[in-house]
Amino acid sequence: MSRTLWPWRSAMPSGVAPTTLWSAVAKRSGDTALGNSNQSPTMISRLSGKLIELQDQRVILDVGGIGYEVWIPAAVMGNLLGAQEGDALELVTLYYLQLDTSKAVPILIGFEDSLQKEFFEKLLTVPRMGPKAALGAFARPMGELARAIEREDSAFLRSLPGIGAQKAKDIIATLQGKVAKYLVGGETPGETAAVAPEAAIDEKHRELYQDGLQMLLALGYRRAEADRMVRDVLRLEAEVTSVEDLVRLVYKRQQSDASVG
Template identity: 30%
Template sequence: MFAYLKGKLAHKDPTFVIVDIGGVGYEVKISLNTFSKIKDQENIQLFTHFHVKEDAQILFGFADTHEKQTFLHLISISGVGPSTGLMVLSSLNPEEVEQAILSEDVRTIQAVKGIGAKTAQRIILELKDKVGKDDAGGDLIGLPISSKNTTRNEALAALVTLGINKAAAQKSIDKILKENSSDISLEELIKLALKAA
């Protein structure tokens, strides 16, 4: 219903903000990740998800579309509601969530308050093929930013675009990066991965 809200930041709390838009204050639930990103901005834009349940209508807001997409992925899992999704994004940033899912790191996800072993395993199982995909359907693998990971991500996105299976592409790239120096060029990495895939 609401794609985003853009207005004056009337009130800020670690769990919610009030955005004044034309004299109307919208209360929006946020994660600690978003809280830290909006800092002391006077005017903000939050990408929103409008959640309706029997006894409440709640707006959830995110500093960027990546965090919103991660939240939507999380709440698509049975047993993970919006409050739990927000808790995950308050404990881990979207890149850390994706990294934990891609590397099947149950312990990291389970460390979030309110998530047990079974739910953590379900999140990994159901989201492994979905994480990193943007709204347009392209792959945006969110790993911590470093030159090696940036090259890895770009190579992975290119290989998936070329029709290579994502899991096979990841395996090939990781093997090549382990065997070669970290300053391998993107083109060279893609060529070697294409030969190996």
């Protein structure tokens, strides 16, 4: 069976611009043409097919006779290393139009689930963080990265491929307080057992209390310390409704206490 390899392969027809061929593929599959933004949510968001080739940073996936080249973050690729040629594989994908000086280069980036994709999109909001740099940054499990960001662990971030001191600062400045929900992926906290809600916790806050407590335990706080901080925020900020806001307020109170001390 003949295959067309996309987006990067010598089998691409000569004289056809990448964006032209991509638009044709999109039109054939019922998607809309490219917009003005680098990321287009109307483009291919999921691929399901047979694995043709597994490389260091990318895979070739055969979907209906078309071979799609998909870049994979190292942290995600580690979970695919046992796959064999011909195995069925499904990836959640992010379409990105990489803008170079003289051309627009379309690429696909693949993930195991939508949560990983969402976290990657957060990385792309960091100033001067393109898809290749974000692929390098996503070299550790999502939960470890989120924990490092929330704890301002610049040393950990600088250990990632392509991340220097300034980029580590930019990541923390942009994402701290916004990635608590991603702590569930890949972390190995010392204490993660379910915590029974205490009678002193208001009924409407019990689920939020447990979620916030688990997040802080995943960040490395001691149980008693985490319990106290979550309770303080819920007592003083009765309108908080999300675990992300809860963790952000915990950090805000910590910084305020430190400045007073």
